Amino acid sequence: MKIIYIIFFIIILLFLQIGILPHLKILGVFPNLIIISILSLSILKEWKKNFVWIIIAGLFLDVYSLNNIIGVSIISLLGAGILVYFLNQNTFKKANILSLIITFLIGILAFYILSLILSLIFSFSFTFSIVLVIYNLILSLPVFWVMKKAIIIK
Amino acid sequence: MEKFQNRKYVVLIITIIIVLIVVNLIPGFNNNLGNFIFKITSPINGFFIKIGNVFSGFFTTLFSIRGLAIENNDLRIQNMKLETEISSLKEIKRRDEALLQAKESLKDLVEIKQVGIVIWKDIQENQDWILINKGKDHGLEKDMAVVSKEGSLVGKIFEVSKDFSKVMLLTNKESVIATLLENGRNEGLIKKEKQGGLFMDFIPRSEKLEIGERIITSGMDNVYPKGILIGKIESIDFSQNQLFQRIVVFPVVDFNKLEEVFIVK
Incomplete structure (x- = not known):
């Protein structure tokens, strides 16, 4: 049963990311549900249990990016995922909306900052946009809610 | 036990980083991996892109319903005009066919x-x-x-x-194209602005430019063959420099609707 939920979730996620979100651009950017989903998983489950998903999602993002470097998104997602997990466990123990928003904000920023650092090291083009961070943040709560429900149902 | 578990994951992360460094150093590995993943995922991607385009088209139509009645009336008038034009166009078409034949012989441009x-x-x-x-x-x-x-x-x-x-x-933002104004014949470079649009600068202020003038490739960059249409002048900005004017370029290609492309040499 578990695998059916996972496959269904991935199909919906890819459909929204590939088919729908590119048409909902704000100031030239649109959110990345793959990053938000990995951060949500890292909050909901221990990061070690999400390890494989982080590698798969990171590999997917790396292959489908213009820079020809494998590992940039994997490392950024891994770093952001671990950070979010520990923040949620140690710093923001109170599970209220504000702590969740702050956790997501730090996680999203961590992902883009790590990507930016790696882009400087490996000299490839990377655009850091605060609009993108905010857009991702807005979608992070609904995605988190859906994933939480899915994990509870499962 | 937990310490051992954590140490195990730290070792795993370090191993992954080392593996990633190694695979990036192997010539052609990333290309082959990309090729393999593209092969598996491209049918699914294509399907989702098509559905997304349908979705986008549906909402665009939905939002434009109010304007449809006015548009319909305008179209009726236009239709009448077009009917009268068709007969004269038939004659022009005959001449165009001969022109096309001539163009075929000039095909070696691209x-x-x-x-x-x-x-x-x-x-x-x-x-x-x-x-x-x-x-x-x-x-x-x-x-x-x-x-x-x-x-x-x-x-x-x-x-x-x-x-x-x-x-x-x-x-x-990494793209730089050597360009030429079709009428003015001024050369320049088209780049992306920070705000997202395209621009061409260092055109002397003395040059008289027209909004809507076509911009083509100059071929000076040895990448793009000369004469390919890039876009049109959308606006002209005199504010940034005393000596030069800056052109905001409107690309003619609708990148959202690209389904097939042609690779030229």
Whole structure:
């Protein structure tokens, strides 16, 4: 049963990311549900249990990016995922909306900052946009809610 | 026990980082891995992109319903005018056919190497690259120019794997194109602005430019063949420099609707 939920979730996620979100651009950017989903998983489950998903999602993002470097998104997602997990466990123990928003904000920023650092090291083009961070943040709560429900149902 | 578990994961992360460094150092590995993943995922991606376009089209239509009644009336009037024009156009068509024949002999200006189907569009950043279903095996090479079916410039091949190629669109911030104003014959470079649009600068203030004037490739960069249409002058900015004027360029290609592209040499 578990695998059916996972496959269904991935199909919906890819459909929204590939088919729908590119048409909902704000100031030239649109959110990345793959990053938000990995951060949500890292909050909901221990990061070690999400390890494989982080590698798969990171590999997917790396292959489908213009820079020809494998590992940039994997490392950024891994770093952001671990950070979010520990923040949620140690710093923001109170599970209220504000702590969740702050956790997501730090996680999203961590992902883009790590990507930016790696882009400087490996000299490839990377655009850091605060609009993108905010857009991702807005979608992070609904995605988190859906994933939480899915994990509870499962 | 937990300490041991944590140490195990730290070792695993370090191992992954080392593996990633090694695979990036192996020549061609990333290309082959990309090619393999593109092969598996491209049918699914294509399907989702098509559904997304239908979705976008549906909402565009829905939002434009109010204007449809007025548009309908205008179209009736236009239709009457067009009916009268058709007869004269038939005569022009006969002449055009002869002209086309002449154009065929001038075809060596641009040679079409391949036709590529767009199977992926950037989903992460600014949608400034696309993936096409032709690669090294189809004779494609890095830096080949890519045009739309209307013959307008789309961009250039940025990365080639066995069966696929990534095309950097002219709206990419790394893209620089040597250009020429079709009437004024001023040369310059088209780049992307920080705000997202395209611009061409260092045109002397003394040059009189017209809004809507066409901008074509000059061929000076040895990447894009001369004469390919890029866009039109959208606006002219005099504010940034005392000596030069800066042109805001409106690209003629609708990048959201690209389905097939032509690789030219």
